[in-house]
Amino acid sequence: MKRRRTWSPLMRSRPARLAMAAAVLAATGALTVTFVSSGGKGTADAATSLDQFVAIQNVQPNVQNPKPAATGSTGRFTVNCGTNGNGKFSPDNPVAQPGIKNGAEHVHDFVGNLAITADSSNADLDASGTTCRNGDKSSYFWPVVRIDRSVRSGSQVQQALAQTQPMVVCPSVGDRLPAVPARARARVDGLLTELGRLTTDANQRMTVSRGRIDARVNKQVLDSLRTRRAALIKDVSAAVTAAGGNRPGLVSLVDCDVSYDAMHAAMHSATHAAGVKAGQAANPRVQCPTVRDRLPGVPDRALAEVNRNLDELDRQISEANERLVTTRGQGGAAFIDNAILGPLKAKRTAVLDRIGIAIGRQGTRPQGLEALAGCTLNQSPAAPGTPAAPSAAPTGAAPTSPAALPDPQGPNLELPGNTGGIVRPAKVLIEYRGNPVSKVTPMPKFLRALTGDAKPTSRGPANARATWTCSGFTDRLSDKYPICPRGSQVQRVHDFPGCWDGSNIDSDNHRKHVAFADKATGACPQGFRAIPQLRITVAYDIPQDVQVKGQYALDSFPEENHNPFSDHNDFINVNSAQTMQRITTCINKAKNCS
Incomplete structure (x- = not known):
C-alpha cells in the first residue's frame, strides 16, 4: 500500500471553491478552513489532508x-x-x-422509524x-462515516466543478396536496405553474456561478425564492381550504436548495470510464407513480372519501418500504416482486378504483388511474412507457431539476464521491x-x-x-x-x-x-x-x-469534500x-x- 501523502499540488493551488469558502469562513472567525477531497477507490478523489x-x-x-x-x-x-x-x-x-x-x-444512518x-x-x-x-x-x-485507505489526487474534483452548473432544487407541492376541490382546481393549477416558473427564473440567476461555488449568490437566490414561494404556497393552501378542502400542511415544502449534483454525476462518469464497476444498487425503496397531482378537481361530496384513499395509498407505500427493511435477505430473487411489489400493485389498483368511483358519482370519472398502480424499486431503470397523467390532470410547467443521481451502489453503499467501507x-x-x-x-x-x-x-x-x-x-x-x-x-x-x-x-x-x-x-x-x-x-x-x-471521513455533499464542519x-x-x-x-x- 502506498504511503499517504501529506502534501500535494492540490494543497498548494486550491480550486476556486475552496478559496471562496476559506474567505467566507475566515471572515466570520468561525474556524480555520481545511477541506477533505471527495471519495474514490483510487480513481475518483478521496484523499484526505492531514490538516x-x-x-x-x-x-x-x-x-x-x-x-x-x-x-x-x-x-x-x-x-x-x-x-x-x-x-x-x-x-x-x-x-x-x-x-x-x-x-x-x-448516505445517512437511520435509527428509530422503519x-x-x-x-x-x-x-x-x-x-x-x-x-x-x-x-x-x-x-x-446522520451521515455515515467511512474508511478509505487509498491515496488519490484532487484533479477530478476540480475538473468536475469546472463542468458544473449549480441548480436550484425545490420540493414538489402538487404531489403533496390533499384532494383539491373542483372549484379551486384552476386556481391551484395556476399557482403551481407559477411555482415552477420561479424555479426556472432562479436557475437562470444561477448561471453566473457556473464552474464555481459562490455562497453570496446562493444566499441571494435562495432567500428571494423562499419569500416568493412562501407567498404562493400560502395562496395554494388558502385556495384549497376556502373551497372546502382539507387544510394542507405545506410549510415544509417552502425551502429550496442549491445542488451541485453535476459534480457527483461527472465523478461517477469518470469512475466508470476508469473501469470501476458499480454493483447492484443497495437499500432499495419503493417508488410509485404520484397520484395526488394526477387528479382532476374533486366534487365536494367526494372530498372526504378521496382524501381517505389518498392517505391509504401513502400508507401502503410506507408499509412496503418498511417490509424491504425488515425482510432484507429473505427469499430468492423473486421475493420482492412476489411478496412486496405484487401485493402492493393489487392493493393500489383497488384503492385507485375507489377514487375513480367516488369522483365519478358526482362528476366525470378520471380516466387512466389504473395505469398508476404498478410500482418499482428505485434501483430499477424506468420502465418503457411510464404512464402519462390521466386526461384530466393539470398541465402546469414542471420545475427544472438536475438529472437523477445513481443510487447507493454495492455492499458499501457507495455514491460518486462517497466511497469506502461504512463504519x-x-x-x-x-x-x-x-x-x-x-x-x-x-x-x-x-x-x-x-x-x-x-x-x-x-x-x-x-x-x-x-x-x-x-x-x-x-x-x-x-x-x-x-x-x-x-x-x-x-x-x-x-x-x-x-x-x-x-x-x-x-x-x-x-x-x-x-x-x-x-x-x-x-x-x-x-x-x-x-x-x-x-x-x-x-x-x-x-x-x-x-x-x-x-x-476516515464523513459522507458529504460534493462541494463539501468531506469537510468535518459539515456534520x-x-x-x-x-x-x-x-x-x-x-x-x-x-x-x-x-x-x-x-
Whole structure:
C-alpha cells in the first residue's frame, strides 16, 4: 500500500471553491478552513489532508455548561434505538429536503422509524414500526462515516466543478396536496405553474456561478425564492381550504436548495470510464407513480372519501418500504416482486378504483388511474412507457431539476464521491435533557428539527456546529476529525435546539420554529419555551492507524469534500403524547429515566 501523502499540488493551488469558502469562513472567525477531497477507490478523489485532523489533546476545553438554577430541570431520559443494525441507510433527507429522493447525495444512518423516506407523511410515520426499545417511532438520522485507505489526487474534483452548473432544487407541492376541490382546481393549477416558473427564473440567476461555488449568490437566490414561494404556497393552501378542502400542511415544502449534483454525476462518469464497476444498487425503496397531482378537481361530496384513499395509498407505500427493511435477505430473487411489489400493485389498483368511483358519482370519472398502480424499486431503470397523467390532470410547467443521481451502489453503499467501507457505530446514545433555568414543556408530535449544516461551504457557516471529540474528552468539541488516544473512541456529539416557538412543528427554512438556548445562561430566546433538549452521541471504534493517517471521513455533499464542519443530524418526533409526557415529567423531577 502506498504511503499517504501529506502534501500535494492540490494543497498548494486550491480550486476556486475552496478559496471562496476559506474567505467566507475566515471572515466570520468561525474556524480555520481545511477541506477533505471527495471519495474514490483510487480513481475518483478521496484523499484526505492531514490538516483536517487534530489530536484531541491539542483541542482546548471549550464546552460551556451553564450552572443550573433552582428553577431549572436537570433530569435525563435516554432512549435505546440501536446502532442501525438492520441496515436502514438512505440518501434521502426527509427533514431538510422532503419529497426529494436522493436529495442528500450522501448516505445517512437511520435509527428509530422503519418506514421513513423523503415522501413519508405524519400518518405514515405514526403507523410505522421502530428500532427503539421503548416503542418510540421518532426518526433519528446522520451521515455515515467511512474508511478509505487509498491515496488519490484532487484533479477530478476540480475538473468536475469546472463542468458544473449549480441548480436550484425545490420540493414538489402538487404531489403533496390533499384532494383539491373542483372549484379551486384552476386556481391551484395556476399557482403551481407559477411555482415552477420561479424555479426556472432562479436557475437562470444561477448561471453566473457556473464552474464555481459562490455562497453570496446562493444566499441571494435562495432567500428571494423562499419569500416568493412562501407567498404562493400560502395562496395554494388558502385556495384549497376556502373551497372546502382539507387544510394542507405545506410549510415544509417552502425551502429550496442549491445542488451541485453535476459534480457527483461527472465523478461517477469518470469512475466508470476508469473501469470501476458499480454493483447492484443497495437499500432499495419503493417508488410509485404520484397520484395526488394526477387528479382532476374533486366534487365536494367526494372530498372526504378521496382524501381517505389518498392517505391509504401513502400508507401502503410506507408499509412496503418498511417490509424491504425488515425482510432484507429473505427469499430468492423473486421475493420482492412476489411478496412486496405484487401485493402492493393489487392493493393500489383497488384503492385507485375507489377514487375513480367516488369522483365519478358526482362528476366525470378520471380516466387512466389504473395505469398508476404498478410500482418499482428505485434501483430499477424506468420502465418503457411510464404512464402519462390521466386526461384530466393539470398541465402546469414542471420545475427544472438536475438529472437523477445513481443510487447507493454495492455492499458499501457507495455514491460518486462517497466511497469506502461504512463504519458501524459502536454505540448511539440518545438523550432528552433539561434546561438549566426553567422547566421543560412537552415537545409537539411531528416536530422537525436539525442541527449543524450539511453545506457550510455553499451556504456559509452560520448554522454549522463543531461536533467531533473522543470519549474521555467531552469537555471539548472540534471542527476537525479527532485523533484519539489508544482505547478512546471517536465521537460525534449532536446537540439539537432546546427551545420551541410554541406553535409550529416546522418552518419555511426548517430552523425558525426552534432555537438554541443561550450558551452562557441556558435561557431560551424571548417568545420561545424550553422543551426536552435532544442530544445524540455517536461513538466509533476506528483503528488508531486509520486515525493517524487521516483515512476516515464523513459522507458529504460534493462541494463539501468531506469537510468535518459539515456534520449534521436530523430528527422527527414521533413519540406518543404519553411517552413525551413521561420524558417531560422525568426531566422536570431531576430523575434519570429510560
